[in-house]
Amino acid sequence: MASPVLVVAAAIVDDLDDPRELLAARRATPASLAGRWEFPGGKVDAGESPEQALHRELREELGVRVGLGAELVGPDDGAWRISDAYVMRLWLAEIVSGTPEPLVEHDEIRWLPVGQWADVPWLDADVRIVDALVASTAGEAVTSEDRSV
Numbered sequence: 152m153a154s155p156v157l158v159v160a161a162a163i164v165d166d167l168d169d170p171r172e173l174l175a176a177r178r179a180t181p182a183s184l185a186g187r188w189e190f191p192g193g194k195v196d197a198g199e200s201p202e203q204a205l206h207r208e209l210r211e212e213l214g215v216r217v218g219l220g221a222e223l224v225g226p227d228d229g230a231w232r233i234s235d236a237y238v239m240r241l242w243l244a245e246i247v248s249g250t251p252e253p254l255v256e257h258d259e260i261r262w263l264p265v266g267q268w269a270d271v272p273w274l275d276a277d278v279r280i281v282d283a284l285v286a287s288t289a290g291e292a293v294t295s296e297d298r299s300v
């Protein structure tokens with residue numbers, strides 16, 4: 152069987168040191184995925200490193216440049232198996248220039264506040280990844296109630 156194609160994506164947060172908002176993107180295409188939310192990103196092209204591909208995809212899809220933080224290491228040889236055809240790697244990221252807009256395959260982007268990161272209909276394969284992301288950033292994401300004490 153052919154080895155799965157590598158997809159790279161970003162969990163873009165407002166602040167890598169204190170992540171409170173997560174950027175989710177709603178797919179407009181293809182019809183089978185339209186209306187579901189995902190991490191912006193895409194396939195790695197021949198000759199690209201995963202990180203190069205991720206920067207390219209975020210420029211093309213959202214019009215932003217990012218700084219990458221830690222990778223959210225997955226259970227499938229360090230990555231996240233998302234289907235028979237694809238395996239995904241995901242990095243935390245922070246915008247360093249540009250204002251994100253849904254330029255290509257998305258019709259909406261949304262900053263999800265802390266505590267509501269799972270509250271949109273993510274692509275099926277992303278649900279466990281969002282859960283892992285919430286768990287991995289829980290220690291850093293301080294609620295507004297915490298801040299006031």
Ligand SMILES: Nc1nc2c([nH]c(=O)n2[C@H]2C[C@H](O)[C@@H](COP(=O)(O)OP(=O)(O)OP(=O)(O)O)O2)c(=O)[nH]1
Nearest residue numbers: 158159160189190191192193194233237274276277
């Ligand atoms: N970008 C992205 N793709 C995901 C996620 N979760 C998930 O199952 N996928 C699937 C959807 C697609 O079937 C597959 C490939 O992603 P893609 O369609 O964004 O790749 P791409 O931008 O390179 O697409 P294209 O230029 O070939 O049209 O991965 C996710 O969180 N982000």
